[in-house]
Each structure stands twice: as structure tokens, then as C-alpha cells.
Amino acid sequence: MSDYTEMGRKILKTQPFSQFLGTELDALAPGSVVLSLTVQDAFKQQHGFVHGGVLSYLADNALTFAGGTLLMNCVTSEYKINYLRPAIGNKLVAKAEVLSTGKRQAVCQCKIYAHQEGEEERLVAIAQGTIIKIEPKS
Amino acid sequence: MSDYTEMGRKILKTQPFSQFLGTELDALAPGSVVLSLTVQDAFKQQHGFVHGGVLSYLADNALTFAGGTLLMNCVTSEYKINYLRPAIGNKLVAKAEVLSTGKRQAVCQCKIYAHQEGEEERLVAIAQGTIIKIEPKS
Amino acid sequence: MSDYTEMGRKILKTQPFSQFLGTELDALAPGSVVLSLTVQDAFKQQHGFVHGGVLSYLADNALTFAGGTLLMNCVTSEYKINYLRPAIGNKLVAKAEVLSTGKRQAVCQCKIYAHQEGEEERLVAIAQGTIIKIEPKS
Amino acid sequence: MSDYTEMGRKILKTQPFSQFLGTELDALAPGSVVLSLTVQDAFKQQHGFVHGGVLSYLADNALTFAGGTLLMNCVTSEYKINYLRPAIGNKLVAKAEVLSTGKRQAVCQCKIYAHQEGEEERLVAIAQGTIIKIEPKS
Numbered sequence: 443m444s445d446y447t448e449m450g451r452k453i454l455k456t457q458p459f460s461q462f463l464g465t466e467l468d469a470l471a472p473g474s475v476v477l478s479l480t481v482q483d484a485f486k487q488q489h490g491f492v493h494g495g496v497l498s499y500l501a502d503n504a505l506t507f508a509g510g511t512l513l514m515n516c517v518t519s520e521y522k523i524n525y526l527r528p529a530i531g532n533k534l535v536a537k538a539e540v541l542s543t544g545k546r547q548a549v550c551q552c553k554i555y556a557h558q559e560g561e562e563e564r565l566v567a568i569a570q571g572t573i574i575k576i577e578p579k580s
Numbered sequence: 581m582s583d584y585t586e587m588g589r590k591i592l593k594t595q596p597f598s599q600f601l602g603t604e605l606d607a608l609a610p611g612s613v614v615l616s617l618t619v620q621d622a623f624k625q626q627h628g629f630v631h632g633g634v635l636s637y638l639a640d641n642a643l644t645f646a647g648g649t650l651l652m653n654c655v656t657s658e659y660k661i662n663y664l665r666p667a668i669g670n671k672l673v674a675k676a677e678v679l680s681t682g683k684r685q686a687v688c689q690c691k692i693y694a695h696q697e698g699e700e701e702r703l704v705a706i707a708q709g710t711i712i713k714i715e716p717k718s
Numbered sequence: 719m720s721d722y723t724e725m726g727r728k729i730l731k732t733q734p735f736s737q738f739l740g741t742e743l744d745a746l747a748p749g750s751v752v753l754s755l756t757v758q759d760a761f762k763q764q765h766g767f768v769h770g771g772v773l774s775y776l777a778d779n780a781l782t783f784a785g786g787t788l789l790m791n792c793v794t795s796e797y798k799i800n801y802l803r804p805a806i807g808n809k810l811v812a813k814a815e816v817l818s819t820g821k822r823q824a825v826c827q828c829k830i831y832a833h834q835e836g837e838e839e840r841l842v843a844i845a846q847g848t849i850i851k852i853e854p855k856s
Numbered sequence: 857m858s859d860y861t862e863m864g865r866k867i868l869k870t871q872p873f874s875q876f877l878g879t880e881l882d883a884l885a886p887g888s889v890v891l892s893l894t895v896q897d898a899f900k901q902q903h904g905f906v907h908g909g910v911l912s913y914l915a916d917n918a919l920t921f922a923g924g925t926l927l928m929n930c931v932t933s934e935y936k937i938n939y940l941r942p943a944i945g946n947k948l949v950a951k952a953e954v955l956s957t958g959k960r961q962a963v964c965q966c967k968i969y970a971h972q973e974g975e976e977e978r979l980v981a982i983a984q985g986t987i988i989k990i991e992p993k994s
């Protein structure tokens with residue numbers, strides 16, 4: 443496990459909402475991150491698919507972690523997400539990477555895959571967003 | 581309470597993730613909805629603000645409910661959200677409305693406000709997205 | 719004509735692309751702008767509707783002008799646009815307003831209407847985007 | 857030159873706005889397209905950079921062409937674009953590809969590069985959007 447990944451896991455543990463949902467950080471490197479989440483029945487919507495809000499949370503968080511490897515302290519300023527197909531399965535994996543970075547902001551992309559036992563992973567959502575550096579208050 | 585609001589509350593109760601978080605439906609009318617959520621400590625990120633993923637979930641759900649009043653069975657196809665300032669407070673209120681509608685899709689907007697006791701509500705996020713009608717399988 | 723409107727027209731005249739297309743500034747006030755464009759045959763796509771790129775240009779420019787009334791020197795950082803129906807007519811009108819503003823950025827919305835003689839104006843596109851302040855180089 | 861590329865060039869020639877600006881189609885294949893545009897002084901904004909509206913037009917058009925290789929008759933439903941840095945140079949190249957496709961829609965990504973003589977191309981904008989199939993009227 444890299445130092446980056448170790449550091450990322452420590453930060454993830456300080457996020458109450460990520461702990462609440464059970465998010466795990468699989469890998470972190472400069473400019474990229476992989477987050478995953480075991481799907482609980484409580485994460486679903488009325489048709490039995492994972493609720494879009496869970497996918498959105500995961501995309502938001504992955505975008506921020508990816509940008510954070512280059513910008514350090516940062517927040518998501520905005521993003522857009524396209525849902526591609528119903529998210530069915532027992533595990534979600536979010537892979538985010540920095541597409542472009544400047545001094546103050548990074549533009550990142552996140553792809554979310556749903557995993558179901560015995561089947562290939564399926565791409566279920568794609569997000570693009572802006573991460574901005576937070577200046578420490580003096 | 582209108583029939584619409586009553587119907588909306590029944591649908592909200594069939595969404596496990598909305599029940600998990602404790603979302604309430606305050607009002608539903610043709611083309612608009614108001615959802616609210618009591619903030620729990622578990623909803624926060626590492627700086628003590630409500631996690632963006634909670635705001636995103638709320639926006640996604642409100643957009644779908646607003647569009648659903650005109651399209652009936654529908655899902656969110658895509659949306660974008662701008663976070664405006666840290667979400668601080670004990671309650672979130674999401675107000676969504678349909679901006680334009682066609683046979684198959686509606687474009688909706690959602691504004692999310694954070695409420696803190698003794699203070700005026702503050703606009704913390706704005707989302708715009710596309711809701712698409714689901715055709716029943718024959 | 720307000721001083722704001724007069725100032726806005728002067729700035730618009732310094733934009734070669736806006737002059738190339740013939741954009742006019744109908745009104746400018748703190749937090750809002752109205753731009754319009756006479757549709758030329760050269761602005762169309764293969765089905766005879768105004769090309770989406772013309773609507774996008776107009777949205778982008780209107781978002782920047784609206785934000786610029788509060789932030790002064792600024793650029794569009796990002797935006798999203800939903801096309802609602804084919805843009806048919808001889809005139810386009812873009813109405814943009816600031817939805818939220820901070821020290822460094824403003825989030826704005828733009829609605830674009832198509833006008834055809836003898837008919838009511840029709841909403842053809844809606845955009846939401848982030849305008850950021852440019853710091854002068856010292 | 858492939859049959860695809862030849863077909864794409866014929867379609868591009870039927871778009872008055874693309875002819876007006878001088879857009880060229882460099883390559884078209886199932887799921888991807890490369891468009892390019894020679895920068896004219898008339899395409900600039902007041903600071904001497906290419907106007908965001910030109911980049912937006914190019915992104916919009918490239919997204920539609922990429923989606924069109926799989927969906928046939930289609931239009932851009934919506935997209936978002938992030939501007940990354942000032943677009944400086946004498947040529948713009950837009951490379952778009954389909955990220956995911958279904959029966960009725962495709963989600964595509966477009967990267968726009970600015971070329972300046974004697975320098976490496978620079979990524980100046982990234983867009984993500986939804987292309988939807990148009991059903992022929994019977």
C-alpha cells in the first residue's frame with residue numbers, strides 16, 4: 443500500500459458521511475483515486491436499483507479526492523453527472539482522475555461501475571467537475 | 581394536505597435510501613416539490629459541513645419528483661450542481677420546479693437552502709437537470 | 719438608457735466574435751443582462767434550425783455579462799446548457815441573471831428565447847454556469 | 857480517406873454555421889470524430905483569446921458527430937463544458953468520442969486543443985454531453 447493510499451484512507455475516515463455509508467478507498471495516486479462501496483438495501487430507490495444520490499455522493503467524493511492529490515485542501519465547486527443505466531449489483535467502484543490542473547483548480551472525471559457477482563462490471567455513471575483549492579485562513 | 585402531497589409522501593416512503601436519510605416531502609404540486617432533511621452528524625464531511633453528496637442526493641431526488649408530477653414514471657438522466665457555500669445548519673430544504681417540459685423529458689431546477697436556528701435560510705446549492713419518462717415494458 | 723447599458727454596449731463592441739455575429743445588448747443592470755441576435759441563414763444547421771453552437775455562444779456571453787456586473791473583470795469557467803426545442807425564428811433573446819455571488823465567483827442562469835413574427839416567444843435553451851473573477855496581473 | 861470520413865464531410869457541408877466558420881472534419885469513425893477550425897481574428901473576445909462561444913460551438917458539433925456515428929439522426933440534448941485556459945493559437949482541434957451508448961442516446965466527451973505554430977498543442981476545454989436519437993416522422 444502506497445503512502446498516498448494510506449493518507450487517503452486516513453482522510454476518508456474523518457468524513458462522517460463516508461463512514462456512515464461504508465466507503466472504502468482502494469487506491470490513491472497523484473491525479474487519481476479508486477473508491478468503492480458495498481451496496482446495502484438501504485441504498486436503493488423504489489425500483490430496486492441503487493439510488494442516484496448514492497452514485498452522486500460517490501462521484502462527488504471521488505472527484506474531490508482525485509483533485510486533492512494535486513491541490514491539497516480542496517472542495518468540489520460543481521460537477522455534472524450522467525446516469526447511463528440502472529445500477530444493479532452488490533458493489534460500486536468509482537474511478538476518478540484529473541483531466542487538467544492549474545494553480546487554483548482541477549477539472550476531474552469520474553466513472554462509476556456496478557459489480558454483480560459472476561458478471562462483468564458495468565459502467566453506470568460518468569461525472570465531470572471542478573475542484574477548487576481552499577486557501578487556509580490566516 | 582393536497583392529494584398530490586399525499587401521493588408524493590407515499591412514493592417517498594417506497595425509496596429505501598430516502599427513508600435511510602430521513603427525507604420528508606413538505607409539498608408537491610404539478611411542476612414543483614419541496615423536500616426537507618434534518619441534518620445528522622453522520623451527514624457531514626471532515627470540516628463539519630454537510631457533505632456535498634447529501635446535497636446532491638437531495639437535488640437529484642427533488643428534480644425527479646418535480647419532473648414526475650408531469651411525466652409520471654421517470655428517472656433523472658443527468659444533472660449538474662453548483663455548490664455555493666458551506667452547508668451549515670440543522671435542516672436542508674430543497675425546492676425544485678420544472679422549467680420546461682415535453683412529451684418525453686422535463687428540464688428542472690433545484691435550489692437547496694440550509695436552515696440554522698435563529699438565522700435566515702441560506703442558498704447553498706443550485707442544480708439543473710433532465711428528467712426522462714420511463715416507458716412501461718409491454 | 720442606463721449607464722450600465724451604455725457601458726455594456728461599449729464592452730460588447732470590443733468582442734470581435736460578438737460583432738461578427740451581430741449581437742446586441744438590450745439591457746444591463748447589476749446582476750442581469752439581456753442580449754439579442756438577429757438570426758441569419760448562416761447561423762443554421764442542416765435541418766434549418768439555429769445551430770446549437772449559436773445558442774451556446776449566446777448563453778456563454780450572457781452568463782459572463784451578468785456575472786461581470788458584480789465581479790467586474792471575469793471569464794466563464796464552466797457552464798451546462800439544455801436545449802429544449804428546435805430554435806426557429808428570426809431573433810434570439812438571451813436573458814441572464816446572477817443566482818448567487820461570492821468574492822471570486824458568481825453562479826448565473828441564462829434562458830434563451832426564439833422569436834418568430836406573429837408568434838409568442840418560445841424558451842429554447844437554459845444554461846447554468848460559473849463566472850470567475852480575473853485578478854489583474856501586478 | 858474512409859467512407860465514414862467522406863460521409864461526415866458531406867454532412868458538415870450541409871451545416872451553414874459550420875461553413876460560415878470554416879470547420880473541417882479531419883476524421884470520422886464509429887464512436888469518434890476529429891473536427892478542426894482555423895482561428896480568424898473575428899473569432900476572438902476582447903482579450904485576444906478565442907471566444908468561449910467558438911469553443912462551445914466546436915464541442916457541441918463534435919459531440920453530435922461522435923454520437924451520430926452510432927445513433928444516426930440525432931441532436932445534442934445537453935452538455936457541459938469546462939474552459940481550462942485561454943485559447944491562443946491559429947488552429948483549434950476538437951476530438952470527441954462516445955463514452956457510453958444505448959438505443960436512444962449516447963453520452964460523449966469532447967476535448968478541445970489549441971495549436972500554435974512551434975508549440976505543443978494545449979488542452980483548452982473539456983465537454984461532456986448527451987446526444988439523443990431523432991425519430992423520423994411518419
